[in-house]
Amino acid sequence: MKIKYLKIMHNANPGEVREVTDFEANILIKTGVAEAFVEPKKTTPKPKKEVKTEE
Template sequence: MKIKYLKVMHNANPGDVLEVTEFEANILIKTGVAEAYEEPKKTTRKTKTVTTEQE
């Protein structure tokens, strides 16, 4: 599980995102040291097709 640290710890600074076990994540979240991190969803761009009419 990925977590984002909110406080300074021995292995991370505030804002760092690390992968930890589910057990570790739950402890860190409940103690207020970290929060669950969800990666932003990637949006796909739709390309606009332009057609030109020739006479």
């Protein structure tokens, strides 16, 4: 499980994202040291419509 650290720990600084076991993640989340990290969904850019001009 990926977590984002909220406090300074011996192996991470605040803001770092690390992969840990579910057991470790649950303990760190419950103690307020980290929060679950959800990766932002990647959006696909929509193709731009071509504008036709009359000449």
